Amino acid sequence: MPRLILAPMQGLLDHLLRDALTRIDGYSHCVTEFARVTGSILPRSFYHRISPELARGGRTEAGTAVRVQMLGSDPDMMAANARVLASLAPPGIDLNFGCPAPTVNRHRGGAVLLEEPELLYRIAAAVRAEVPPTIPFSAKMRLGLHDSSLARECAQALEAGGVEELAVHARTRDQGYQPPAHWREIAPIREAVAIPVVANGDVWTVEDWLRCREESGCEDVMLGRSAVADPLLARRIQALARGEAIRPQEEEWLEVLALIARFWQGVGVRYEAKKRPGRLKQWLMLLERTFPQARELCAAVKLLREASEVEAVLARWPGFPSGL
Template sequence: MRLLLAPMEGLLDDAMRDVLTRAAGGEAYDHAVAEFARVTSTLLPHRFYTRISPELLHRGRTAAGTPVRIQLLGSDPECMAENAAHLTRLTPPGIDLNFGCPAPTVNRHRGGAILLDEPELLHRIALAVRPAVPATIPFTAKMRLGVNDHGRAVECAQALAGGGVEELVVHARSKLDAYRPPAYWEEIAKVAAAVDIPVVANGEVWNVSDWQRCRAESGQRDVMLGRGAVADPLLAQRIRRVAAGGQAGAPEDDWPELLPAIAHFWERVGAKLEARHVPGRLKQWLKLLERNYPQAARLALEVRPLRNTLEIEPVLRRHGVPLIAEAA
C-alpha cells in the first residue's frame, strides 16, 4: 500500500509539502509531486525547477525525507522531451506528466486535462519524453477521466502506457467536473483493467472512510491524497494506523499536535512571500482545516478580518501556536 501527496497549484507548494510530510511523519508518504512546470517553446532553466521545488537542492526530498517528483505540463512533444532531458541533470526523484489540471487558463493554452480529447497526442508526448528520462528516474503521468465525460479514459490511459509511462495516477473526475463531488472511483477500475502498469486512485479522499471506499470501488491499493491531506495533516498517519489494525482517532483530539505545524507554516510562508501575501495563505489553510477541526474554525473567525502579520501573530499566540519569536 502506498500513499502519495498530490500536486496542487496555489495550495500544495514546497512550504505546505514540508509541513504535511513533517506532520504525518517522515514515512507516511511514499512520494509527493510538485506543482507543474509549464513547458512552452523555451528551455526552462534549472533555477525555475529549484524555485518550484527547492527540495531539488536537498537530493529531491523534503526535510522529513519524502521524495518529490517534478511535473511537466505542455502539448509539444519535442519541447516536453527537451525540457525533460534538461531537468534530468538535477536528478529529480521522478518526472511526471500533467494531463489532469482543469484550470481554464491552463486549458486555453493547450495544457492539462483539455488534451484528454486527443489520445494520439498523449501518446506522442509520452513517446517523445520516454527516451529523455533515464531508466533510473521514474517516469509517470497524472490524468482525469476525460474532458466533458468519461468516454475516452481507457483510450487515454492506453495511449500513455503505450508511450512508455510507467505508472498512472487517475483523478476520478472529468475536466468539466472540476473538484465538485462525487468522484467516480469505479471508473478507475475500468482504466486499471485496460493497462498493464500500476494505477493510483485519486480524488475526493477526505478521511479514512473515503480512503477505504476509494480503494474498494477503484480496486487499487495505492491512493494519492490532495485537499484531504491539507484539511487533515494527520490523514496519512490515520490511514496507516487503520491499515495496521488500529483506530483512526478523532481529528479534534489531535489539535495540539497541529499547533507547531501552523507555526512552522507561518514561518515558511513568511520567508517565502511578500508580507502582504502571508495572511492569505494562512486563511486559505484554516478554511480547509475547519472541515475537521472546530479549533481551526474559532481561530479562522478571529484571523479572517485581519490584514497584516503584526495583527495576526498575537492571535496565533493566544490560540497556543508556538511562534518562534515567543519560543526565543
C-alpha cells in the same frame, strides 16, 4: 502496505505546505505544482523555484520524495525541458493531463489533451527518451474531457509511451471538482493497463479510502484537498492498514498547531509581509472542514492585514508553539 501519495495542487500546495504535511508520516512521495512548458526551455532555476527540495536530493526536510510535474502539449519542447529537469536528478518526473483550469486548457494544456490519445503517446514517448530509467516516470489524468469514452485508450497510450505509473482523478474535466468522484470508473482503466494505477478524488476520510479502494480496485490512493484540510488523515489511514488504533481527531489539534507554526515560519521567509496573512488564511479555511478549532483561529485572523498582527494573535493562541 498501500501507498498514499500527496497530490499536486496548483496555487495551494507549494513547498512550504509540502514540508508541513510530510512531517506527519504516511506519504510515499508527493508531486509539485506543474512547470508550464510552452515555446522555450525553462532554466534550471525555475525547477529549483517550484521544488526547492532539489537542493536536498529532491526530498522534503522530513525525507519524503518530491516528483516534479510538467505540463505542455508540444512533444519536442516537453522533451527538451525534460532533459534539463532530468539533469537535476529529481526523485521522479510526472506529466499533467488532469488540470481542468480554463486558462490552461485554452492553451492546450492539462485535461483538454485527453481528446487526443495519440498526442499523449507522443508526449510521453518524447519525455521518456530524455528521462533515465533510474528516474521514476509517472502521469496524472482525468476520466476524460466531456465523458470517459477515451479513458482506457488514453491510459494505454501513456503506458505505451513509457509512463510507469498513472494517477487517475475520478472525474472528467467538465465535472471539475463537483462531488461525487466516480471511483468505479477507474476500475476499467486499471484493468486496461499493466502499470500501477493510483486512485484520486474525494477521499476525505478513512471510510472514503476504504470505499475508494474497493470501487476502483486500486491499492494506492492519492490525497489532494483532503490532505490539506486534514493533515493527519494519511497517518490515520496507515494506522488502519496496520491494524492499529486511530486517535480521535479532537486529540490531534495540538499537532496541527505545530504544523501551522512551522508553515508560518516558512511563509515569513518566503513571502513579503503583505502576502503572509493570505497564505495562512488559505490553509485555515480548509482546515475548518476538519477541525472546529481552526474555525476559531481563522475568525481571529481573517480581518487582519498585517503580518505582525497575525503573529501577535498566534503568539497568544492556546497551545501554539512559542519561539516564532
